[in-house]
Amino acid sequence: MANSTSLTRAEVAAMIDHTLLAPEATTADVETLIAEARALGVCAICISPSMLPVRAPGVVIATVAGFPSGKHHSLVKGAEARLAVEHGADEVDMVIDVGAALAGDYNAVLADIVTVREAMGDRAVLKVIIESAALPDAAIAAVCRAAERAGANFVKTSTGFHPAGGATVHAVALMAEAVGGRLGIKASGGIRTSEAAAELIAAGATRLGLSKSRAVLDGFPA
Template identity: 40%
Template sequence: MVMAEPFSMSATELAVVAPDATRADVAAAVARARELGCGSVCVPPTLVAAAFSFLEGDATPRLTTLAGFPSGKHVSLIKASEARWAVQQGAAEVAVVVDLAAAKAQGSSALISELMTVREAIPHPVMLTVIAESAALTEPELRAVVTASVKVGADCIATSTGFHPSGGASVEAVRIIADQLRELRAERSVWIKASGFAGDQQQAVDIIEAGATVISGAGLDGLT
């Protein structure tokens, strides 16, 4: 068996996004993320202020939250308001879930319009991540989401929420996203987040070699 090469835990994100997550869970996650050396910690919008206080002003791990999570079936202005509010509470990155119907309606302006509304609500230097729910999309649909994300100035594209029945992060989805970013000459400016990850070190190495910049998961126990 070929053993996985070591990789940096700074390329990981510890996600605490369960519906029943509490302040205590967030406090434990921040402590665990610091212990592991994670690059970021992701919490629900209602717990951003708590996470910010537990971080005590530290920029690392980066504080990430969500908008339109997990279904994406929210009005664009609601997603934008949720994102703006989270940044005001201390979030440095907001990951917005796309409306799958808009993502599947190739040629429609709905997806671009939605993402632009959120981007305008949280301008740089706040990071905007677009969650594509890749396992529920065809390859052309996924590529279209990547293209739309680049057009609106997104900083990162994530593979999944981890809540959709179609599945989470996959090597193939990361490869498609990476290939489309190369086509758009955006591979150096836009990250890829393998979200909903649940695997071991070898699987992490495989997904990073496919093009992932960040691995995000609820436990990350298989990586330690």
């Protein structure tokens, strides 16, 4: 398994979505986030759609749809994603209907994702949040396969808001096996140390959603 000394700070920074999705976030907070992102050299920022548009030269702009419950109507998720792209989002992280996944209704999960993909077109990257901590192993694999069929670019572990928890090495490994390198894998939720980040990367994560990016990066060598 990888450890924090086998990855450089710059390598890990290039995998980070520096994230601010707190409901109390202000415009000033987003401006601070952008400044931090540029100073840290991270890949992207991830902010709430109501905070768009923003100027962040050199930084990918990500946002969310159907967040955090996933219980929005598919057409609402699609409209939210399309509007976000029109307002400058490069990437959209949508939340599935976790209840549909738990019920084994993977056709409903597929249709939900397809609706968002078609609404936003191919102008932006689509990441699908599966809320892995709330799903059994078989459902994790099935939802990842549905996301691939629907045209997603990434599958993502968690919103970070679900009481069941966030990213785990086990879930990331299952997701990596399900998509076989054809999709990216974003680990998000509860990642606060360089050791945790390194373990998730070793398990197959290709992107990390972090709100404590500097603290995590400080554990990696320059």
